[in-house]
Structures are given as C-alpha cells and as structure tokens.
Amino acid sequence: MTDAKPMIECRDVHKYYGDYHALRGIDLTINGGEFFSLLGPSGCGKTTLLRTIAGFEDISSGVVLIDRRSMEDVPANKRPTNMVFQSYAIFPHLTVAENVAFGLRRDPRSKADKAAAVEEALGMVGLKGYGARSAHALSGGQRQRVALARALILKPKVLLLDEPLSALDRKMREQMQVELIKLQRQVGITFVLVTHDQEEALVMSDRIAVMFEGEIAQLDGPEALYARPATRRVADFIGVMNFLPARIVSDMSGVVTVDVDGLGQVELPASQISRANPDDDGIVIGFRPETMTLVAVGAAHTQPRETNATIDEVVYYGDMTYYDLRLDGVGQVNGKPRTVRISMRNVFGRDVQEVGTRTRLAWSPGSLVLFR
C-alpha cells in the first residue's frame, strides 16, 4: 500500500567523483510505503544514489529530503534509514541475536524488552529460535534474513536494499523476492531496492526508476515500463524487444502513419510513440515477443493483421518456445537475414513447429511502439 505522502525527495542531485559525473541531476519522489526500485546496468549510478540517500556519500549539489526534512548535515547514523548491504555485512563475531540487537545499544528499554523485540524481528523474517547461533555458521539466505531483521528492528522510515538477492542461487532468489514483497506489505515501510536484474525489479516494485549514466531514463510502474518504454535504450534493457526499420508516411494531429518493413502501413497514436536513442540511425518500431501469435497456414485467428513468415530457428524452453522468424519483405542486416523473435506458450495440443516451416504471424497495431 502506498500513500501519496512523499517520503524521499531528490531535487536536482549531482554527484562528482573528481571529474567523474556520477549523478547528473536526479529528480525523484518516492512515496511513503512504496516498494521502489533503482534499476540499471553497473556503473549507472544506482548504488551511488542509494548511498546518497543513506548518507554514506555527500552530494555535490542538490537537495535530498526524507520525510520532508533536509538531509544536509545529517550523517548516516542519524538518518531514519537503514540499509541491507549487498554482502549483508553480518558481524561474524556476534551471535544472530547480538547482530539483530546491535542497533538497540542506545535504546533505553530494558534488557527483557529488547530481547522480546529481537525475537519478534527474527520471527518476522522466519528465523524464530535462531538467536543463539553464531552468525558465521549461517547460509546465504539466512544471513540476508538476519540483515533484514537487524534493520527492521529499528523501525526505519526507509529500508534501503543494495542488490540484496544477487548472491543467492536462482531458487532461493525467487523465494526471497516473494518474501520481501510480503514483508514490505506487512511492515508498510518504504523499501528502496537497487538491482541490475530487470526481472527482479518488475516482480517486486510498485515503481521503477531506470538509470543510465547517472540519469533517470524512465520512472514508471512495471507494466508501463514494459509495455511503453520511453526510449529505445530502456526497451533494450528491459526484456526482449524486436525492432524493424520503418519510414514515416504522414504525421497529422498526433497520429503517425508509418510504413514498417514486413508489417506494412500502420497508424500509431501519440501514446505509442517513444524516443529513439540520439546515436541510433533511423526510425524503428518495436514489439515484445509475446504480443504476436504464430498461426498455422489456413487456421483462423482474431488479430486484425497478419504477415507471412518463415521459421528460421526454434528454441524450446519446456513451458515456452521461442521462434525466430524471417518476415516476408524484410531485408538483411549485416549480411544475415533480419529475424524477429516470437514466444509461444506450449499449451497442450499445440505442436512445436519446425525450422523452415512457412507460417503466418497474427498481430495488432496496438502492440507496436514507434521509436523516432
């Protein structure tokens, strides 16, 4: 649950390391109770931004407010934020309970009250009864839970998570993603997650800021981000997107008519138009693999448009099959035929098609995004 109250506000935040411009004018509002992700490739400044919010890095210019209070001159140990580090930073010389109670050292409560708080925090992360164990004897997943309990026991306004799942194996990671979502709903604290894993960001976040080179390229909810990437670079970074060369035929009152290689002429409203990268040559349209359907020759379908194609490659994933298609009327790129990737769910009774088969691609103009 998110409320409209802004919890973290960054206003024109810049950060320089010598000549290196790590954060280039970050403007960002994160709401109270929100699960917010900073997503981007390594070196994009997402961790720097997180550490700026935590107070580990000074900013070169700009303003950071937490709960409407300026964080200028407020050191990390006085901020209403706590952090779960990438390495978890569990104190190896202390027990699990001593780790969790670490932040309570200056708390005036009685020993018994503190012990109860520790037990409650451990219960919250599913480690009830682990208090007496040595921290160094824990598995990766358990360390992460201890790190969460250690931060959450202080009831911070904001919990900052720096790539918390990157050290876990795939099964454990997926399990922890769900647990983190549940935990966040339960405690209602604002979570800010840094990740380079677009899938993780899509699964967990209410909103995502995609960052490249110290700037926010797009800030949106997961669905909007996936369906309507603001730039071609965002589209490339999140999931798979096919691109086909296109030419503008007419541009009138917000509706653009384009002629797309292989797909023919389509009319696209302003909501389906995004920015191309400045250094990209030409105008392209993009579409996601699952938005188009492969239809056997002669079979019926409900999509408004169809295009003939030849299957160039088949990749079988068990639950899904990926088909690389050569659309009729699409030329070559770098001496090889330009293909588009279509994904089909393997439902019972539908055979996987073979390489070389002639087929039809059924689609709707609504799934296209124009990058110009």
Place this chain on the structure above:
Amino acid sequence: MSIHSKGRGLQVYSVLYLLFLYAPILLLPIFAFNSGTIIAFPLQGFTTDWFVQMWGNATLRRALTNSLTIAFSASVLATCLGVFAARASTRFKFPGRGGMMAFIMLPMVLPEIIVAMSLLVVLLGMGVQLSLLTVILGHALICMPYAIAILSTAFSSLDRSLEEAAYDLGESKWGAFRLVTLPLVMPGIISSLLISFTISLDEFIIAFFLAGNEPTLPTYIFSQLRFPRSIPVIMALGTVLVLLSIVLLAIGEYFRRRGNARIGGSPTGGLL
C-alpha cells in the same frame, strides 16, 4: 630405487635439518643446569646455582627490566601506528599512497646498521640524550614494517561494509570501529604485538648504538661473553628467554585461533 627408500632419504634429511636448527638451543638448558664452569661434555653435576647467580646479578636484572620495558613500549607503539597505517592504506585511496607505504616498509630490508648509525647521528645532532626512549623509538621504527604487514592482511580481509553497517545502525564512527572492526582485527593486533615484542627483545645493533649507558639483554649478553666464568649464567639466561619466547608464541597462537574460530575462519595463515 623404490619410493619407500626415497622417502627414507628425505626423512633423514629432515631430521638432520631440525637437529642443526634446534640442537644448539637444546644445549642451553643442559649447560644451564650443569655444575661445571666450562661449556663441554662430559657433564659434571646438576645445579641451579647459575639461575640463583643470575637473579642475584643487579646489572642483569636491570638489563632484563630495560629490555622488557623497551620491547613492551616499542611493540605497543609500532602496533598502534601500524593500525592507523594499515587501516588508511586498506580503506582509503589518497595520492601518494603506494609510495608512502613503500617507504614505511623499507626499514624491513634496509641494513640495520645504517638505520642505527643515521639515527645516532641525527639524535646527537639534535642534542637528544641517549636513553631507553631513543631505543624504544628506534625499535618502533624497525618493528613497524612487520606490524603493518600483519595488520594490513587483517584489515584487507575485512569487508568494509561491516563498519558502514554498524554506523548505519546508529553507532558513532568510533563506536563502529571499536565494536566491529577492532574485535575482528584483534588476532592481527595480537600477532603484531607479539612479533614486535620478539623483534625488539633480541635486537642488538640499535640497542647498542642508542641506549647510552643503559644495558639491554642482548648488549649485556654480548658484554659478558668476554668473561668465560659468566658463560654458565648466560646459559641460564638463554634458557629463560627460550621459555619466555615459547610461552609468548603459544599465547599469541591461542588467541589467534580462538579469534579465527569465532568468525569461522580456517586455522591457517598464522605463525604456527
């Protein structure tokens, strides 16, 4: 030649090697308890006279006190400064770091006589009175490289986010250092104290140049070797020193292993 007999040859070599290493040291206690005044076999009778004489010798007692004072002060000084240098060099990047560390480590390979001579010239030039303090400073100087080498390993194996985590959880910077970093590098600190103590205790050249009229154990032993009748007493003194070294090493190793076990490390990489 079979593998077995090859192994036998290596065994013989190992035994000879260890004999060469330790047999002379084993002779110390043997002659320390021998009633003859000449250091030669056959042994005469059993006596503890030499230990009594040693304890009754005021100069020797003074030399021992001096040496312990110097070794304790120099090892504490070198280790404290070593902690600063090791933390700075492993945690922070600053211009000239590499060069600075190289110069700090240099005394390890610099001929000690050069260090001692130049220190003497400078101290005399500055009009500083030679005393235990000057020896302490000299010893701290030569112990520093060893202390830093040991402490750098301890600090660099430390995850820097540990200290940040403690700070993030509300501790002051000093509190984070005291509660997290210090306990985790404690095995390194104990090793450093121990090595520095041992280096200082048996150091001769700097002590000889910088101590003025004050005797230290090595300079005292050297001065007594000219008098054959005092050699059995020196043997007794040597026995005490060997025992002291073994005890110190054992204590240090105990703490190091205990510290390591507490953080789940493997019992390797130490002195023993």
